[in-house]
Amino acid sequence: MAKKTILVVEDERPLLNALSTKLQNEGFEVIEAEDGEIGLKLAIKHKPDMILLDIILPKMDGITVLENLRENAWGKTANVIILSNLSDWDNTQKAVNLNVHDYLVKSDWEIKDVIKKVKSKLK
Numbered sequence: 061m062a063k064k065t066i067l068v069v070e071d072e073r074p075l076l077n078a079l080s081t082k083l084q085n086e087g088f089e090v091i092e093a094e095d096g097e098i099g100l101k102l103a104i105k106h107k108p109d110m111i112l113l114d115i116i117l118p119k120m121d122g123i124t125v126l127e128n129l130r131e132n133a134w135g136k137t138a139n140v141i142i143l144s145n146l147s148d149w150d151n152t153q154k155a156v157n158l159n160v161h162d163y164l165v166k167s168d169w170e171i172k173d174v175i176k177k178v179k180s181k182l183k
Contacts, residue, residue, distance in 0.1 A: 063089040064182050067108040069099030069125065070143065071117050075166075079112065082171050083178070096120030100128050107134050110178055115144040115151055123151060126158045139181055143174070 066088045070076040073094070080090045091106055093099035096117040103111055103125075111129075115122035122142060129135035142155045142163040155163050161181050164174065 063087060064110070065089045065091060065106060065108040066178060067091045067093065067099065067103055067106065067111045069093045069096065069103075069111065069117065069122070070114045071095060072114075078171055079174065082175055086175055086179070088178075094118070096122060096125040100125045103129055103138065104132055104135065107138075109182055110139045110141065112141050112143055112174065112178070115142060115155075123154050123158075126155065126160070130158055141174070141177060141181070 066083050068076055068079050068090060070079065071094050076092055076094065080092055083090050091102055091108060093102050097119040099113065099117070100120065113122045113125060122144070126140060129138055140160045142160050143166060144151065144163070145166050152163050162177055
C-alpha cells in the first residue's frame with residue numbers, strides 16, 4: 061500500500077520540523093512549505109492526501125491559499141486541516157465556508173492530537 065502524503069504549510073520552522081518528524085515516524089510521506097505561495101504550488105503539483113495549513117504565512121495567507129485551492133479542479137475536495145494561532149470568528153467562519161475538515165487553534169492542541177486527527181480523516 062502506498063504511503064499517504066501530507067503537505068505541511070507552516071512558517072514556524074520548529075513546529076514544521078516537529079510535525080514533519082512525527083508524521084514521518086507514523087509512516088506518512090511529508091512535503092513541507094514555509095510560505096503560502098509555495099504551499100499552493102506544491103498542493104496542486106503533488107495532490108497530497110491531507111494538507112495541514114497555517115493561516116498566518118508569508119507571501120500568501122492560509123485563507124487565500126485555501127480560496128485558490130478550492131478554485132482548482134483537484135483542490136475543490138482536498139482534505140485540509142487549519143492550524144492557527146487565530147481563534148477569531150471571522151477566520152474560523154471563512155475556513156468552515158471553504159470546507160476545511162478541522163480548525164485547530166495551536167494553543168489548544170499537542171502534536172499527537174494533530175496526528176490522531178490526520179489518521180482519523182484518512183481512514
